[in-house]
Amino acid sequence: MSTDRVWFITGASTGFGRHLAELVLQKGEKVVATARRPSVLDALVSQYPADRLLVLKVDVNIKQEILDAFAATKDKFGRLDVVANNAAYNVLGELESVPEEIGRALFETNFWGAVTVSREAVKFFREVNPPGVGGRLLQISSISGLVGGAGLAYYSASKHALEGLFESLAAELDPAWNIKVTLVEPASFATEGIAKTVWVPAHPAYSNPDLPATRMRNGWAKYDPSGDVKKAVEAIYNVSSLSDPPLRLVLGEVAFAYLRKKLTALTADTNKYESWSQNLQKDPRA
Numbered sequence: 001m002s003t004d005r006v007w008f009i010t011g012a013s014t015g016f017g018r019h020l021a022e023l024v025l026q027k028g029e030k031v032v033a034t035a036r037r038p039s040v041l042d043a044l045v046s047q048y049p050a051d052r053l054l055v056l057k058v059d060v061n062i063k064q065e066i067l068d069a070f071a072a073t074k075d076k077f078g079r080l081d082v083v084a085n086n087a088a089y090n091v092l093g094e095l096e097s098v099p100e101e102i103g104r105a106l107f108e109t110n111f112w113g114a115v116t117v118s119r120e121a122v123k124f125f126r127e128v129n130p131p132g133v134g135g136r137l138l139q140i141s142s143i144s145g146l147v148g149g150a151g152l153a154y155y156s157a158s159k160h161a162l163e164g165l166f167e168s169l170a171a172e173l174d175p176a177w178n179i180k181v182t183l184v185e186p187a188s189f190a191t192e193g194i195a196k197t198v199w200v201p202a203h204p205a206y207s208n209p210d211l212p213a214t215r216m217r218n219g220w221a222k223y224d225p226s227g228d229v230k231k232a233v234e235a236i237y238n239v240s241s242l243s244d245p246p247l248r249l250v251l252g253e254v255a256f257a258y259l260r261k262k263l264t265a266l267t268a269d270t271n272k273y274e275s276w277s278q279n280l281q282k283d284p285r286a
């Protein structure tokens with residue numbers, strides 16, 4: 001694998017994005033590390049030469065900053081190999097508790113920010129890189145993109161939206177472009193994201209202390225996720241190096257437990273109610 005690869009990472013200030021940027025630099029590759037406050041990356045700037053690390057201000061809510069960052073990447077490196085859509089945040093609370101404008105703002109960052117970055121990434125891979133070189137588009141989604149849960153309504157919806165977007169995008173891309181897409185599905189890793197998470201006060205109707213969202217809200221101060229983010233970014237790095245990467249990379253035992261429970265329930269419902277669909281349509285196999 002080429003060690004000349006150039007990465008573009010959003011939300012590189014802390015957590016997954018920061019650890020991924022550090023790992024890629026340690027591996028000898030080049031990074032365009034983007035953050036809302038670029039000064040938080042000063043330590044990396046003093047550690048790595050300017051021909052390996054470009055730090056740029058990107059708030060993914062500001063489209064022009066995304067476009068400018070891709071233009072600056074082209075000017076500086078003339079190529080781009082891996083784009084990691086990582087920037088996101090979390091507001092928790094029951095659907096009825098979270099004001100609509102807060103839910104819409106969450107989508108602006110978690111979904112629409114990733115949409116703009118992804119469109120620019122695909123265009124760069126196809127039109128700036130030499131024909132057929134392509135690139136890797138990694139979307140840091142969440143197990144909440146595959147499994148909903150109490151208190152997670154808007155966050156989970158924003159990640160579910162990304163799942164549909166990327167699954168569709170992967171089906172649309174011309175194989176000749178050699179652009180590969182992977183959704184990464186972590187659960188419960190220790191990052192700064194836990195402390196940044198905001199819980200919206202509960203709607204008065206949700207006063208039952210035994211409701212799952214209430215229990216999660218009351219226990220949040222003690223929530224201590226065990227996932228090792230350094231190991232997680234090793235797996236993300238490894239998937240970027242596969243010639244035939246999976247569409248989804250589920251990360252961590254907790255994520256697998258949630259996913260298997262969902263698959264079991266989905267399979268059971270599918271089997272139980274399939275007969276209700278008999279004779280509704282022409283048999284697709286006929």
Ligand SMILES: NC(=O)c1ccc[n+]([C@@H]2O[C@H](COP(=O)([O-])OP(=O)(O)OC[C@H]3O[C@@H](n4cnc5c(N)ncnc54)[C@H](OP(=O)(O)O)[C@@H]3O)[C@@H](O)[C@H]2O)c1
Pocket residue numbers: 010011012013014015016017035036037058059060061085086087088089109113140141142143144185186187188189190191192193194196225227
């Ligand atoms: N930790 C987990 O267990 C877990 C589980 C599932 C999925 N994830 C996903 O992993 C990714 C990283 O989260 P994390 O856990 O590493 O939390 P984190 O440390 O809070 O990282 C989130 C990053 O996104 C950035 N960000 C937020 N809004 C932004 C905006 N408008 N423009 C640009 N950057 C913005 C943050 O920047 P600031 O420093 O400026 O706020 C930060 O760099 C997210 O997509 C998250 O949904 C994490």
